[in-house]
Amino acid sequence: MQTLNILGCGKLGRTLAHLWHRSRQFDIRQILNRHSESAHKACEFIGSGRAVGQWQQLQPADVWLIGANDGSISELARQLAETGLVRQDDVVFHCSGALGSNVLSPLSQGTALLASIHPVHSFACANNSLTHFAGSYCACEGNTEALARLRPAFDAIGARTLDIDSHNKPLYHAASVMACNYLVALMDASLECFESAGIEADQASKLLLPLVSQTLTNCLSSSPREALTGPIARGDHATVARQLEALQRHNTHLAELYQTLGRRTLTLARPKLDDERHTALKQLLDPL
Ligand SMILES: NC(=O)c1ccc[n+]([C@@H]2O[C@H](COP(=O)([O-])OP(=O)(O)OC[C@H]3O[C@@H](n4cnc5c(N)ncnc54)[C@H](OP(=O)(O)O)[C@@H]3O)[C@@H](O)[C@H]2O)c1
Incomplete structure (x- = not known):
């Protein structure tokens, strides 16, 4: 099973991670939020994962989700690149509808595989989303191999994926x-x-x-x-x-x-x- 770390695990991150944990799509490893209490709550909701309070505690993972709010994604990508934890062929993706995967470009210096997958779903109420996420459409763009690795995990929780050109995302x-x-x-x-x-x-x-x-x-x-x-x-x-x-x-x-x-x-x-x-x-x- 692929391992998954999450940087920024709020409404969207904890719902997807819970569904992936339940359907055994990812081994949820580490969760880093702004506040460690919030990361602990996310792990509780997911039923898996370990909250970390500092960047130095992070370990490598096969897949990284940058699930923070749009304004923080590029800075988190830069910080992640600086750690040197992302290995060749690891996948890094975000779920913003407005931004392309190119916002992760600080990580393109290495050979990380970058993508974005945006669920057309409102995660306002986590428990509702656990029940109703299946059937939601998810717009994908980015590296072909990254998407080939991510799509099965989205398919397994009932998502319907479609392709989008990053220029059309706004x-x-x-x-x-x-x-x-x-x-x-x-x-x-x-x-x-x-x-x-x-x-x-x-x-x-x-x-x-x-x-x-x-x-x-x-x-x-x-x-x-x-x-x-x-x-x-x-x-x-x-x-x-x-x-x-x-x-x-x-x-x-x-x-x-x-x-x-x-x-x-x-x-x-x-x-x-x-x-x-x-x-x-x-x-x-x-x-x-
Ligand atoms: N909500 C939706 O319905 C929805 C639907 C589709 C796509 N999306 C996309 O999903 C992403 C997340 O949205 P959301 O609604 O889940 O946001 P959210 O509930 O506000 O959660 C954002 C999380 O990111 C963490 N975070 C923010 N800045 C950080 C930083 N610098 N370092 C570490 N952690 C940081 C926050 O930590 P703290 O809790 O400690 O503050 C919070 O847990 C966005 O890209 C959004 O466009 C959301």
């Missing part, structure tokens, strides 16, 4: 961020409006779940254009004006968000609207 990641993180921000905005309308958070969440699930299903099983309903799709100027006025009274930031997303919605609705309705709605939704 746009590819922006797409994931909009669908995942901005959906969270949108739900937060919606919950705030419900609360101001006198509907409590618990009730509002129950109300949103079927609406959002149904909309997502319609949108992704047909197309956003076909899934679109509501006042903008109907060209209902008076309703949009009333909502915008209420939002401006309540919170101008929410009114701006409504207008920004409204302009994108109007583009989707354009084929259904005559010029007069379209122009009237556009005037409402354009920034003041």
